[in-house]
Amino acid sequence: MAYLYYGADARPAEIPDHVLAHVKVVAATKLRRGESFMLTWRHRGEGTGGRTSLWMQPSIPLRFVFDEPEPEALDSEYLRKLANEATSSRGIVLEWDDEAIVGHPGEAPPIDAMAA
Template identity: 35%
Template sequence: MGTLTYDSKLVVSFDDRVLAHLQAAIWAKLRRGEPFAFTWTESASASGFGRTSVWLSPAIPVAFEYFGGRAPRLNPAWVQAMNRSANSAGGLTIVPEPLEAGREPTG
């Protein structure tokens, strides 16, 4: 589990793989100077809250810290889906990972 730290005040844990894809989508928006909303859900028993939303802007510091030493391999289809979500009126949400083109389902 890695962490996203927002404005040095809010620290949220995400699986490293999810966090890497979030980072790619967030960096894309912030690099262009585009502020946007980010909303996620988590177990109410874990944090006391069920859903959290923040306003991400280039002026507000955000940090990504990973538990694992290696960067997860990015699924371009998932990055694209997260980018579409970030560009929507509702803002960025964690969308289900789509199957990569040319890859067979596992399991």
């Protein structure tokens, strides 16, 4: 699992490494341009319900922590999907199960940065 720390909250959101690696690229691109967006995910685990939505904006501290020391291979199609969602009024809605990312198109050749 990877961890997303946002703002002054000391409790991180737990998100799979592969998913958060893609969110990191999209967030860095959007926030570097001064563009805000919504990021939403459902709560995971026994007895948890509901969801969290964050308004991602450049002035709020953001930190990504990954369990793996090596960067994840990025899927250009999944990056494009997240980037398109980030520009919508709904924002990015993350979905995953214990085995795979829901809606993930499959493994494509890794890329170093999101296509603008």
